[in-house]
Every structure is written in structure tokens, then in C-alpha cells.
Amino acid sequence: MRIKEHPILELAEKPPIPFYFNGKKLYGIEGDTIASALHANGVKKLSESIHLKRPRGFYCAIGNCASCNMVVDGEPNVRTCITPLKEGMRVENQQGKGHIHAK
Amino acid sequence: MQNKEAIVIGGGPAGLTAAFELLQAGASVCLIDRNERLGGQLTKQTHMFFGSEKQYASHRGIDILEILTNALGKYGNKLEILTQTTVVGMYRDKVLACVKGDKFFKLKGEKIVFATGASEKALPFENNDLPGVYAAGAVQTLMNEYGIKPGEKVLMVGSGNIGLIVSYQLMQAGVEVVGLVEAADRIGGYLVHASKIKRLGVDILTKTSVKRAIGKESVEAAEIWDLDEQWQGIEGTERTLEVDTICVAVGLAPLTELLQQMGVKVQYVREFGGNVPVLDENYQTSVEGVYACGDLVNIEEASSAMVEGRIAGINAARSLGYDVENADFRIKALHHELKDLRGGPPGDKVRKGLKKLGVAT
Amino acid sequence: MDPKNIIICRCSDVTLADLFELFDEGYTSFEELKRIARVGMGPCQANTCGKMVQWEISKYFKKPLEEIPFHNMRPLTLGVKLRAIKEAAEDEE
Amino acid sequence: MIEKDGVPSLNQVKAEFPTLETLEKPKAIIECYKRIPCNPCETSCPFDAITVGEDINDRPRIDFDKCTGCGICVYNCPGLAITVSQIKGEEVHLKIPYEFTPLPEKGKRVNVMNRSGEVITQGTVTKVQAGKKQNKTALIHLSIPKEYVYEAITIEVSHGS
């Protein structure tokens, strides 16, 4: 779903970044956030709401709404729409409120 | 905690011009923006701006951004730019709590200019939380910042300038805009924008709204319906559009949380979609040394935001004791620019809102 | 429209039907709704639902929006890890 | 009705046109139906043919005697609300702004649309100006049947693939 050509914007070719979504290897590109990389791969459902278990994706894409929270490298409640994608990241759909681990 | 002479929060059109004026006057500026790149909404604005040469009319937003950031360039030694930095707390002693990535830190500003802009409103309809229902700004971010299409077929909700412009931008990205619905009985934005998408085949339906999003894990269709005089949906007029994205562009609300945290006096102004700070003629809030400008103080076009940023910046610089060349004359001229920009029918709402705040227009 | 499927507060999963029920029970202000139903109390701090709640109160009780007080704004606007706050505080010492 | 669907009436359109005799020379047609704060048409015109005036919100007025139909205002208008028309025999030569990829090639037959977004006829692309000056708002020159002089406004977007 990446835009191939654009009349106004110059979309430079950028190096790919491999990462894992629910264990499956996917690729984003440099400059992606976690949410943008997932969206480019056709993944829209990012989490399930905490009580009603409704599917949720991002809504605002600027870190306001907390609708895009996911588990990233084991850490829950990461706002994926403003978190830069990094190579090898393990991203998972968040179900429930998540568990934390001491660092 | 670091002490700063002047802190500008928000690197959009208002923040950039405020920072420029402060620097030009001789002040040191710490410019904070939560995004990777400065520019606020300018980074996504691929269309040409209205207004006059003074506000860079006929230049695209993305090109105006370049002009504004280049202008800051020559003050490199007095300018500190903190990008990907979010101000998360604002305390009464003018201490800002900031977050950059995993790091938390505090700054204290002698003068603070708020140019935090606005956030998009959400809309209550069935399954309004289904993935694929996106705010218009999110769609713009996705397309124009990350080069990603939000979907293949979109229903646009709202005919203000944002809804109209984003519809056009979607088409430029190769996305089909299946229709645009507007709850009011007429188009909200500039008619030139509306005509621009209509002649390319986008149906604009007034007195129509989205009833529900349909889909299991993401949007597969949208049901729209006609509205009656009381803005209520009329049973039996429902029809289904096959879309994978519903783009919500139903207006903006000023981002005044931080100001309110520090106890700045605000007033609810319906025309501006929420609480806005009460300002004096220098764009200073009820807290001494705290200024505000841009969409945060009234929802308007970026052209006006740039002018307001200059006024706030000049005044903040003067209050720091800097001599600003021709300050009185320039401020007068800037107020005149605002008056011009707000003088026509699109400015009706702004003038009405400002009147409620006791601001002469 | 089925208010049970209209989500007002995403963070706490509060629907429009929930709001209607609370309105009928006599809760008429945003602050009360926050405390009884956690609407607007989640990580987004009413950023998404705030204006919708205000609008629904206004519609339901047929009061102008100007008369519906907006909720209190409390720091922080975005979640910050306690560890990050501690590290910054120690750095400053 | 333009306030409801974005489509100006034929009368509204015709009011912006000069006489058909005048159109034997290329002339800019400005379709800016509502007052907005904007004046690049005025400031960009090298011939002083367009006036917005003191109040930036006023609608632009064009002096067809001064207008040469150069098309500079077409790609400077933020609202993409200006075209240039010229009647040449049985054909109308139209210059339109265009901001889509790919750009149509010279000689290509394209679908021509009216203000409601309906295909009304076909036309031929006679020239494409898309240089630095146009700054990504290309100027497409079209040749279409004369009868569509008041109707034709743009061409159908083709996304190549």
C-alpha cells in the first residue's frame, strides 16, 4: 500500500527494515513508525480494547489517542504511531492491559 | 533543570514565526516539537496556500516550511531545536516536563510561547472505533509523511477545508474517494476546493452523515444516511458504500491542556471548538510571560497562524528587554494583515469567536 | 443508530449507551461521568472522547455547549515511565 | 447549487466568460465564486489584467483587454480555479492546471469532464508545461470540440497502471 508515484512529493527509495509482527517477519522502511510499517503491510488491527475486546487500529497517528497501543519487545502500551521502527523489533497485538517486566 | 530565556512549544507555522521573531530580536530560543521534523501541519500540506505574498500565498505548505526553517538557519548559535520532544506537563512555576524517546527532563522558561495547535475531533457513529476509521490528519500523515495509502476506497466525512483538501490529496496518492458527506446543508470549506474534487468525480452529499462502519476486523463498508432538519438520521434512507477507509474531518479543537494545567485563564468559544486562552493585545495569556498563538488561540488557516506567531514573538522579545526594530509599526502592520485575512465570509466565524473573547476585529 | 456500538471513550470502552444510562441516573457533568464510568480517565486523558462527551451532554440535556463545563486538565498529557522520571531526577542531583 | 455540491450553474459560469469573439484570443476564465482572502492571481499576472484590490477578500476581476491568456495565473491560483480558453475554428483550446501522475503525453486522447465530474467528450493533449516555473502544477493544453466551451473544465485522471 505504499504510494509509488506522487505528483507533489518526492518519495525516495529507502532501505528496508525487517521486524516481526506476531512472530511473522515483515519489512518496513527507514523512517517508518511501527504503525506505518504495519499499515504498509496491510495490518490495520493493532490491539483489542480492554473490556469489550473490540479490534482497534490507530486513529490520530500523532500520539494523542492511545488507540494504537501494542506490545513491543515485551513492553505493553507502546504508542506505535509515534514509535520509530527498529530492526528486529518484535511487535504483537495487545490483548488486555499487558504485563510489565522489571528492567 | 535547564533554564531557558525563551521557549517556543510547537514548531508549526505559528511556532516557527514566533521563534524567528525572538531570534531576530536577539533572544535565545529553545524550540520544542513532538515530531521528528519541524513544521506541524505544514509537513503534510502539499497544496498551495491562500492569502497574500506576505503569507507566502501560492506556495505549497511544504515549501513554506522550507522558507521558514531556512530563515531560522542563520541564528544557529542562539537556537536550540528539540524535536521528537513532547511537553507533557506544565507547572505553575513555568517548569515544563518533557519527554524525548525514553528520556524525561525538565526545562524552565523565562518566557514561554505556546503554539501547540489543535487536535482533531472524533465523531460518534456505530463502530466508530473500527480500524480503518481514521482522523483526516492521520490519513495525511500516513500519505504525505510516510508515503502510505490509508486504503483503496475512502469515504470522507466533513466538508471543511480539511475534508476537501484531504480528499484531493487522497486522489493525488491514487486512492479513490467514493464520496464526501457533510451534515450541514452546505459545504463548509472554500468552494474552490469543493469544485476541484467535484469535477474529478467526487460526490459531495450535504445533509448526509455516516451511520455506521461495517466490518469485522477493519472497515469493509460504510452506511450513510440523510439527516433531517434536527440533524437526526432519517430511517429508510440508508445506503451502503463499499469502502475500506472512513476518514473523519469534522473539525479541530485547540490543544490547551498544558495551558490549563498551569492555570491559564481560558474561555469556551464554540466557534473555536473548545477552550481557548484569554489573551491581552500582546498575545500574552493571564500568566505573565506566557504567550499563545496559532490554532491554539483560534482555529484558522495557517496564514493567520504565521502572522500571530510573529506578533507573539515580537512581544515576547520586547518583554525580555530586546529592542525590536520598528516594533510598533510592524505589530500594527501584522494586525492589519490579520484583519485582511479575516475580512471575508470565511472569516465570519473567526470574527464571531474573537468578539466573544472581547478582541476587536 | 445503536448507541451500544458507538464508542465514546476508547481507553475505557465506554459506549454512548453507557452515557445515556448515566445521564438517566442523574450524572450530568463530565467530572461525575469520569468518576463513575472512567470515561476520559485512560491513557489518552480524554483527548479523543472529551469533545464528544461535552457534545452528548449538551444534546441530551438541551443545554448550550457553553454551559457544559469541560473537564479538569491534569498533568501529564502523555504517559511517562516512573523510571524515566527517577533517572532524570537523579541526574539533576 | 455550488454551495451544496460544488457545481456552479451554467449562468454562473457564463458570467465569467468574455464574448465568444473575445475568445478568439486566449483569455483566462476565473471561477472564484465566493469571497476568500487570496490574491496570487493579481500579483502573479505580468500584465496587470487581474485585480483583487484593497480588500484581499474581494473576488478577482479580469480585464480581458489586458489578458494575454499566458496561463501564469492558472498554476499560481491556490484554488486551481482558473483556466485559459481560446476558440480556434471548430475547436476550443483549453489550458488547465493538473496535479496528478502520470502526466498525459502530447498527442494523447483524453476524456474531458464537466464541472460535475462527468465525461462529456474527448480531447487531444497538445502541449504539457511542467517545468520549474509551474512548480508541480502542470499546465495541460487541450484541444476539444467548440461546443463544449462552457462545459469542459478538466480531464479524467488516469493512474497509469
Next chain:
Amino acid sequence: MKNKAKIVIIGGGISGASIAYNLAEKGETDVVVLERHYLTSGATGRCGAGVRQQWGTKMNCLIAKKSIEFFEKAEEILDYDDVEFKQEGYLIVGSDEEEDELFEKNVKLQQSLGIPAKKLTPEEAKEIVPHLNTDGVYSATFCKTDGHLNPFLMTDAYYKAAKRRGVEFYTETEVTGIDVENGEIKGVKTDKGYIECEIVVNAAGGYAKQIGEMAGVDIPVFSQNREILVTEPIERMQDPMVISFSKNIYCQQTPHGAFIMGRGDNREAGLSVESTWKFLDEMAKTVTNLLPPVGELRVIRQWGGLYNMSPDRQPIIGGTDEVKGFYMACGFSGHGFMFGPMTGVLISELILGEEPSMPMEELELSRFDGKDVEAYETNVV
């Protein structure tokens, strides 16, 4: 709005609502509750939501114990769905020998009153809260029947029960004056009108002193801002409230999942409920030391609320000879929420002339007459 009522209660927090309920339950329904903002907008809605019986004075222990007994049956008694009462205990950790001696004394007192508190070694404490950092922990006490209670829902339960029994509640109604003639209550002035009455109950929390002044009664209390923060919700990871007097902290996970925590830093007396960055810093330092994994949670909100402090840190419950018909339920010194049930019981008994459920001498205002009283409840954060 009524212009006449027998009893006017000032303050729509847990105390006011509980007093109203208890009066109505005993048949006295000519009662009005006045609240300046909305119910729980004051100290109740700003508190740490913990309820405990581990106190250092007999009086506090007794009030707390009887209150907990009520909470255990509150839903049934008040016919309310869920007040989010969870008895998962209070773990009190101490830092040194001196605190250990205090624990020893307290537990003995508590056990003598039937409160199931016990002393623990640091290792035993860690069994209850595995992520507790026991470095610097000398000993601890634990009472399994202490716990968490939702202040909003608990107050709401009282409010609804009182309302069903005929009490009227006026919110967004501010008391501007109290009419006293010849040492007797005559009425209450509000910004919405006048209410003639015989009895006024001062349950105004942080503003109790100001209400007292309106009636011409000098109440030796002062208010102090105490700050709190709350984190994003997370799946269950900590059962009891963890609290330490020497480390000046309390921290618990609510049933909803969020962690709520506060400190007891001494502040200037005043009515400010300002949030400060200093609190954020201090809180973060203390909690990440005592409960390290909690450091990975994000703070989403902080706020302040008023402790209404009495000279001996025990509540002032009762009337006064100075003004007939003026009753006080104030000076709770930070634990008015958890004492709510007994506050309602005792005040209603006094007003209705019933035999009080417990000896009142230590609670009455007159205990301070001409005396310099020292804080003798020291177990406060």
C-alpha cells in the same frame, strides 16, 4: 431547591453522604446535602482509595475496624452493584529497629481489638509482594482484611441509598454563610438561595475551618496539599497496598489495574491543590526503590487534594456547646474516606440523641480545650 430543612449537611464527600444515609435510614429524612461542586470533588475523590485498620491509637483502630465491617457488607446494605472493595491487605514496611518497636506495639493493640494484623520478617513480606525490594526493610506488618475501595462508587452508593430514602442533594451549590442567632443555628446561605434549618453538619473536608468560621466556631484544624499520581492500567501484579511511614510512601494497584500512589511530604498549610513536578520526582525515586518493576509503568495523571489535619491526627466528631445545632465531622488528617461509615453512624447518633456506638470523649472538639495536644497518631503518610 428546598428553602427549609431540619438538617443541612455541608460537603458531598464520603462523610456527608454517609451521615445523610445514616440519618435517613433511622427515619430522619428532612435532610439536605450541599456540595460546592460535584459529589466526591473534594478530598474523597482525591484520596488514595485505601482502607486499613492498622492504626496506632485505640480510637482509630476501632473506627477503622467497624468501618471495614460495614464495607464488607456495603453492597448488600446499600443495594449497590459494586463498590470495588477488595480485601487484599495492607503491607506496612519499616526501616529500622525504632519502627519495629512501634510495629510491635501497634500489632499488639490491633490484635487486642480483634484486628487480624501480624508482624512479618522482610522475607515473609516478599512472599506477599514478590517484587518488594527488601533492602533497607527491617520488618513489616500485614493485615489481610485491609484493602482497596473505590471512593467514587462508595460515595455514590451512599448517595443513592440516601436519595432513595428522601434526602436531597444539591451539587454546584456553595455555602456562603451560616446564620447563628443567640448561639443557635437558624439557617444556611448558599449561592443558590437560603435554607432555614436547625442543624448544620460540617463535613466540608479541607474547608472545614472556613465553614466553622461561618458559624463562629474556631476549629483547630488546618489543611495541607497531598499529591497523588496514577499510572496506566496493567494486568494484576500486586495485591496489597504497600505503605511505609519512614519512607513516606503508599502504593497500591486498583482492581482496574492502575497503580495509585502518594507521599506524605509536609507542606505549608493552605487550600492549594496544585500539582508539582517536585512530587513527581520524589514519588518516582521512592517507588522505584521500594517496588522496582513499578518503574516500568507510565504515569498518566497527577493531582493534589487536601488533608484536614487535627492537632492529634484523630478526627473531630461531635457538636459544640458554643453553637447549638452545629456538628462537626472533620480533621480526619488523611483518613476520612476509610472512616466514612462510622462518621455517619456517630454523627447520626449524636443528632438523634441515641447512645453513641463508641466512647466519644477522644473525638469531641472539647478534648483540645486549653491543651497543647501533640500528634499521637503517628502512623500517617
